[in-house]
Amino acid sequence: MDSSLWVAKTGLDAQQRRMTVVANNLANVNTTGFKKDRAVFEDLLYQTIRQPGAQVGQGANSPTGLVLGTGTRVVATEKIHSQGNMIQTDNALDLALDGDGFLQTLRQDGTIGYTRDGSLKLNNVGQLVTASGNLLQPAVTIPTNARTITIGKDGTVSVQTFDQTESQTVGNIQVANFINPAGLQAMGGNVYVQTAASGEAQVLTPSQDGAGSLIQGSLEASNVNVVESMVNMIETQRAYEVNSKAISAADGMLRFINNNL
Numbered sequence: 151m152d153s154s155l156w157v158a159k160t161g162l163d164a165q166q167r168r169m170t171v172v173a174n175n176l177a178n179v180n181t182t183g184f185k186k187d188r189a190v191f192e193d194l195l196y197q198t199i200r201q202p203g204a205q206v207g208q209g210a211n212s213p214t215g216l217v218l219g220t221g222t223r224v225v226a227t228e229k230i231h232s233q234g235n236m237i238q239t240d241n242a243l244d245l246a247l248d249g250d251g252f253l254q255t256l257r258q259d260g261t262i263g264y265t266r267d268g269s270l271k272l273n274n275v276g277q278l279v280t281a282s283g284n285l286l287q288p289a290v291t292i293p294t295n296a297r298t299i300t301i302g303k304d305g306t307v308s309v310q311t312f313d314q315t316e317s318q319t320v321g322n323i324q325v326a327n328f329i330n331p332a333g334l335q336a337m338g339g340n341v342y343v344q345t346a347a348s349g350e351a352q353v354l355t356p357s358q359d360g361a362g363s364l365i366q367g368s369l370e371a372s373n374v375n376v377v378e379s380m381v382n383m384i385e386t387q388r389a390y391e392v393n394s395k396a397i398s399a400a401d402g403m404l405r406f407i408n409n410n411l
Contacts, residue, residue, distance in 0.1 A: 153197075153218070154400040160221030161393035164191060167224040169386045175374045176383075183234065183266030183340055184372035186379075190226040193219055231331045234266075234373040236365065242299045243270040243278070246370040249362025251325030251354065255284035255341065262287060264326055264351070266370055267340035278307075278321075282339050290321030303363040305356040325361050326351040 168189040178184040200206075202215030236246050245268030247253070252264035263284060270286065273279045276294060278286040292299060296309040298317075305323035310316075328334060333347030344351055357363035 153220070155397055157219065157221040158393045158396035158400065160194065160223060161396070162390060164189075164222045164224050165386050165390040165393065169383070169390070171227055172379055172382045172386060175379050176376070179372050179374045179376055179379075181340065181372050182269055183370050184374065185229045185231050185234075185266070186372070186374045187227045188230055189224050190228055191222050192225040194221045194223060196220065229332050229334070229336065230373065232373050234370045237369045237371050238367060239369055240367050242301075242366065243272070244268060244367055244369050245270060245301060245323075246365040246368040247325065247356075247362040248365055249357075250331075250360060251327050251356070251362045252331075252342065253280075254287040254324065254326050254351075254353070255280050256287050257284055257341065257343075261343065262351070263337065263341040263343055264334065265340050265342065268364075269369055280340075282341075284341070286323065288321065288324060290323065292320060301364060301366040303357045303365070305364055323356065323364065324353050325356050325364075326353050327361055328352070 168191075171187045171189045175186045197218045197220060199216035199218065200212055202212060202217070204212045204215060206212045231250075233248070236248070245253070247266055247268065252266060253268060255263045255265055257263045265280060267280060269281050270278045271281060272292060273283070273285075276292045278290045278292070280286065290307050292307075293309060293311055295311045295313065297312050298310045300308045300310075300317065301323065302308075305325070306319060307321045307323060308317040308319045311318075328344070328351060329349040330347060333345055333349070334342035335345050335348075337343055354361035
């Protein structure tokens, strides 16, 4: 009977972790470029009382055996990298990625980070940076006398200055693709870093070789569906309640045995 208490307890732990995942999704419903998480469950080891196929009599084998489960756990959280909705901002420095890929940024520790948040700014020397101040890679510097800034779907950055009538190219924005983007590690601040699971970054020109294209004057919204997340929250809550009732039922059975035997 004690085993049923433990099994139900693992269910409580697993549902609590799933609730954390759902809550984080809802908390980031307005975070630019955020990708929702999904909790991945697995069953725990089984206690084999009788092996399936074991001989149970003369010429008779057990067709199913007797195997008892020991519970469940959350084995992983997976980022769902589906496309978010496009929000038009008409800001020349806002970029949305339509398709696969990530913008590259230089993090404070000197490593390369990857992001879908294209709300770019200019720093004090005219370089394109993210909202958190990380320098866009490869670096692009906008002249101080620039009148207009144009960013093409292929990442070409061109400006028109007050003293010139023709546009001039000042840089090219590239995107990085991964064979397994779900293997990237989320670091916070809308930044991911490469891991052994994600594979090496493949730096590509936007809108070529399977890379997404850049859309100037727009931002990619979070791909969190509020209604879906609310349903997941209710489902998690009900599963937690059922596991709690299983503990209460097992406790009642043990109490009955103690009081009557």
